[in-house]
Amino acid sequence: xxxxxxxxxxxxxxxxxxxxxxxxxxxxxxxxxxxxxxxxxxxxxxxxxxxxxxxxxxxxxxxxxxxxxxxxxxxxxxxxxxxxxxxxxxxxxxxxxxxxxxxxxxxxxxxxxxxxxxxxxxxxxxxxxxxxxxxxxxxxxxxxxxxxxxxxxxxxxxxxxxxxxxxxxxxxxxxxxxxxxxxxxxxx
Numbered sequence: 560x561x562x563x564x565x566x567x568x569x570x571x572x573x574x575x576x577x578x579x580x581x582x583x584x585x586x587x588x589x590x591x592x593x594x595x596x597x598x599x600x601x602x603x604x605x606x607x608x609x610x611x612x613x614x615x616x617x618x619x620x621x622x623x624x625x626x627x628x629x630x631x632x633x634x635x636x637x638x639x640x641x642x643x644x645x646x647x648x649x650x651x652x653x654x655x656x657x658x659x660x661x662x663x664x665x666x667x668x669x670x671x672x673x674x675x676x677x678x679x680x681x682x683x684x685x686x687x688x689x690x691x692x693x694x695x696x697x698x699x700x701x702x703x704x705x706x707x708x709x710x711x712x713x714x715x716x717x718x719x720x721x722x723x724x725x726x727x728x729x730x731x732x733x734x735x736x737x738x739x740x741x742x743x744x745x746x747x
Contacts, residue, residue, distance in 0.1 A: 583619030583745075583746075584616055584617065584618050584619055584745070584746045585616060585617040585706055585707065585743040585744065585745050585746070586615075586616050586743055586744050586745075586746060587613070587614060587615040587616060587617075587629070587741055587742070587743050588742045588743050588744050589612070589613055589614060591710075591742035592613070592710070592739070592740060592741045592742050592743075593609070593738075593739070593740040594609065594610045594613050594629075594631060594737075594738075594739045594740075594741075595607060595608055595609040595610070595737070595738050595739075596608045596609075596735050596736060596737045596738070597735070597736040597738070598638075598731055598732070598735060599731070599732040599734070600731060600732070601731070601732065606638050606639075606641065606644060607638070607639045608636060608637065608638050608639065608648060609636070609637060609639060610631040610632060610635070610636050610662070611632075611635050611637065612631070612632035612634075612635045613629065613630060613631045613632065614629075614630050615627065615628050615629035615630055615741075616628055616743075617706065617743065620668055622668070623671070624668040624669055624670055624671070625668065625669055625670075625671055625673075625674075626665070626666050626667070626668050626669070627664065627665070627666040627680070627682065628663075628664075628665050628666075629663065629664040629665075630661050630662075630663050631661065631662040631663070631664075632656075632660065632661060633649060633654040633655070633656035633659060633660055633661060633662055634649065634656045634660050636648055636649055636654055636656070652724070653724050654686065654687065654724070655687050658687075658688075659686070659687045659688055661685075662684070662685065662686050663684075663685045664682055664683070664684050664685070664693075665682055665683050666680055666681065666682035667680075667681045667682055673697060674697060674700060674705040674706065674711050675699070675700045675703075675705055676699055676700075677696075677697050677698050677699035677700070678696070678697060679694050679695070679696060679697075680694070680695045680696070680697050680713065681693070681694050681695075682695070684717065686717075686722040686724070687722050687723055687724065689721070689722045689723055691717075691721055691722070693715060693717055694715065695713050695714065695715035695737070696713065696714050696715060697711060697712070697713050698711075698712040698713070698714075706741055706742060706743040707742075707743060707744070707745060710740040710741055710742050711739075711740075711741045711742075712738075712739070712740055713737075713738070713739040713740075713741065714736070714737065714738050714739075715736075715737045716734050716735065716736050716737070717734070717735050717737070718733050718734060718735075719731070719733055719734070719735055720733060
């Protein structure tokens with residue numbers, strides 16, 4: 560009996576972390592989630608943007624913590640009700656979707672309580688091939704199983720110049736405010 564237990568433990572230690580952790584993962588439900596941003600013009604007007612095409616998951620790590628992986632399509636990013644601004648936003652002066660088709664975010668590992676209680680989520684944001692550590696704020700959950708029974712609400716602000724998106728400085732403010740409402744489905 561002890562020999563079988565030792566063999567089982569040895570086998571479990573050989574399983575790669577992604578495989579061992581897979582059963583607690585949550586896949587982002589793209590149809591039920593919303594990922595957007597707000598730009599302000601120098602004249603006080605707000606422009607609402609969104610990433611209609613996105614994917615991601617919240618992975619359960621072997622140590623019990625979690626990690627977020629998000630991928631946003633820069634090719635389909637849009638400014639709501641402004642087709643011309645949408646084309647400019649995809650262009651080389653902003654997201655440069657031709658050369659950098661995805662915006663990605665990979666969080667640092669965090670305790671599961673963070674999505675229930677709220678607080679800061681740190682991670683690496685990659686826009687236009689520029690990777691920077693950013694902090695986002697998670698709002699306290701309104702349910703027992705955040706992301707599954709209610710959305711996880713996340714906000715954060717980044718500087719355009721930090722990602723070489725410094726064109727149109729005369730017309731747009733420096734800050735881009737992100738807002739996410741994430742829903743998901745647990746993997747079996």
